[in-house]
Amino acid sequence: MEENRPSWTSRLTFILAAVGSAVGLGNIWRFPYIMGQNGGAVFLVLYLALILTICFIPLFAELATGKITKKECIGAYESINPKLKFFGFLNPLTGILISSFYFIVGGWILEYICLSVANTQIDSYETFFGFLTQNAFTSCGFTLIFLFICVFFTSRGIKRGIEFANNVLMPLFAVLLIGLIFYSLTLPNAKLGLEYMFKPDFTKINAQMFLAALGQALFTLSIGMGALLTYGSYIKEDKNITKSTYTIIFSDTLFALMAGIMIFPAIFSFGLEPNSGAGLVFVTLPYIFSQMPHGNIVSAAFFVLLFAAALTSGISIIEVPIASMVERMKMTRTKACSILFIIISALSIPAALSFGELSNFKLFNKTIFDFLDFSTSNILMPVNALFLCIIAGWFLKIRGNHFINNKVLAFLFDIGLKYIVPIILVLLLYIGLVK
Numbered sequence: 441m442e443e444n445r446p447s448w449t450s451r452l453t454f455i456l457a458a459v460g461s462a463v464g465l466g467n468i469w470r471f472p473y474i475m476g477q478n479g480g481a482v483f484l485v486l487y488l489a490l491i492l493t494i495c496f497i498p499l500f501a502e503l504a505t506g507k508i509t510k511k512e513c514i515g516a517y518e519s520i521n522p523k524l525k526f527f528g529f530l531n532p533l534t535g536i537l538i539s540s541f542y543f544i545v546g547g548w549i550l551e552y553i554c555l556s557v558a559n560t561q562i563d564s565y566e567t568f569f570g571f572l573t574q575n576a577f578t579s580c581g582f583t584l585i586f587l588f589i590c591v592f593f594t595s596r597g598i599k600r601g602i603e604f605a606n607n608v609l610m611p612l613f614a615v616l617l618i619g620l621i622f623y624s625l626t627l628p629n630a631k632l633g634l635e636y637m638f639k640p641d642f643t644k645i646n647a648q649m650f651l652a653a654l655g656q657a658l659f660t661l662s663i664g665m666g667a668l669l670t671y672g673s674y675i676k677e678d679k680n681i682t683k684s685t686y687t688i689i690f691s692d693t694l695f696a697l698m699a700g701i702m703i704f705p706a707i708f709s710f711g712l713e714p715n716s717g718a719g720l721v722f723v724t725l726p727y728i729f730s731q732m733p734h735g736n737i738v739s740a741a742f743f744v745l746l747f748a749a750a751l752t753s754g755i756s757i758i759e760v761p762i763a764s765m766v767e768r769m770k771m772t773r774t775k776a777c778s779i780l781f782i783i784i785s786a787l788s789i790p791a792a793l794s795f796g797e798l799s800n801f802k803l804f805n806k807t808i809f810d811f812l813d814f815s816t817s818n819i820l821m822p823v824n825a826l827f828l829c830i831i832a833g834w835f836l837k838i839r840g841n842h843f844i845n846n847k848v849l850a851f852l853f854d855i856g857l858k859y860i861v862p863i864i865l866v867l868l869l870y871i872g873l874v875k
C-alpha cells in the first residue's frame with residue numbers, strides 16, 4: 441500500500457505546492473475583508489503577532505506529523521494511537537465544509553474573468569456585486585464550474601496539476617500585485633488607507649478580534665484541516681522541513697500584506713466601506729481597474745492569476761478528503777473525486793443561495809455562507825490545530841530539535857508545542873466564543 445502512495449518529485453515541488461496551498465483567496469479576498477470588519481490596524485497587529493510567535497509551531501508540527509506517519513489524516517492519527525482516529529476524521533470534515541464556501545468565491549472570480557474579457561461597463565460595482573451574488577443560476581453555475589476544475593486537477597494526481605500553476609503563475613501574480621500597489625498608492629486619499637491599515641487604535645480592541653485574527657492566521661496558512669499534514673505525508677526523501685515552514689510563512693504573509701496595501705488605499709479613495717464584508721475585494725478592485733488605461737486587460741490578467749492562486753489552494757483543500765477516501769476506503773482517485781464533487785455541490789449550493797433566495801435563513805444569526813466561513817476558520821481550525829499540537833507534542837513526541845539545531849530555541853519550541861500554543865488556542869477560543 442505504502443509504495444502506491446503519491447510523492448513529490450522533488451523538494452522544490454513540495455515547497456511550491458505547500459506555498460500554493462497557503463497563498464490563495466485567504467490572502468487576497470479574506471484578509472482585507474476580515475481586517476476591515478475588525479478594526480483595521482489593530483487586527484493587523486494581532487494577526488502578525490500570532491503568525492510570528494505561535495503559528496509556525498502547529499505549521500511545522502502538521503508537516504512533520506504527515507512526514508513521519510506517511511498517512512492521510514485519519515490513518516496518521518490512528519497510527520499514533522487507535523483512539524485518536526476521531527480527531528483525524530475532523531480534518532477531512534473541516535475540508536469539506538471549507539470547500540462549500542471557498543468554491544463560491546472561486547466562482548465569483550470566474551464571473552469577473554468573463555466580465556473583464558467582455559469589457560462590460562458598470563456604473564456601481566456595489567449594486568453589480570449584489571446582482572451577481574443574488575443570481576441563483578450564475579452563482580451556483582460558476583461555483584460548480586470552479587469546483588469541477590479543482591476536482592479535475594486533483595483527480596489527475598497531486599503533482600501534474602499543481603506544478604505549472606505554482607512555478608509560473610505565482611511569481612507573475614506577485615509582479616502584477618506590486619504594479620497594482622504602486623497604482624493604488626497614487627490614488628487620491630491613499631494615505632487614509634495606509635493609516636487605516638498601519639496606525640492601530642488600541643482603544644477599539646475587543647475579544648472577538650483575537651479570535652478573528654487567529655482564524656485568519658490559521659486559514660491563510662492552511663493550518664488545522666490536514667492540508668499540510670497530507671502534503672507532508674507525500675514527502676519522500678529525508679529532508680528537513682524547517683526551511684519549508686519559514687518559506688510558507690514568509691510568502692503567505694507577504695502576499696497578504698501586498699493585498700492589503702493594494703486594497704485599503706483604493707477603498708478610501710473611492711469612498712467605500714472597509715467593513716462591508718465578503719464582497720469587499722470584488723467591489724474595490726473593479727473600481728481600481730476601471731480607472732486605469734486598458735483596465736479590462738489588467739483586470740482579466742489579475743483575475744486569471746487570482747484564479748490560479750485559488751486553484752492551488754482549492755486543490756489542497758479537497759486533497760485531504762480525497763486522500764482519506766482513496767487510502768482508507770480503497771476507492772480509485774476518480775471515484776473519490778466524483779463522490780466528493782457531489783457532496784461539495786450539495787453543500788455549496790445552499791451557501792451560494794444564501795446571498796439571494798436563502799438570505800433570510802440564518803444559523804446563529806449568520807447566513808449559511810458566513811456561518812460556514814466563521815465556524816470553520818474560527819472554531820474547527822483552531823480546534824483541529826489544538827488537537828494536532830497535543831497529539832504531535834505528547835503522543836508523537838515531535839521535539840524542538842527536529843525543528844532547529846539551537847538548544848535554547850528547540851527547548852522553547854517543545855514548551856510551545858506542548859503547553860503554550862494549546863493554552864493560547866483554548867484561551868482565544870474561550871474569549872472569542874464564550875465571553
Ligand code: PHE
Binds near residue numbers: 667
Ligand atoms: N490557505 C488557503 C488560502 O489562503 C486556504 C486553505 C485553508 C487551504 C485550509 C488549505 C487548507 O486561500
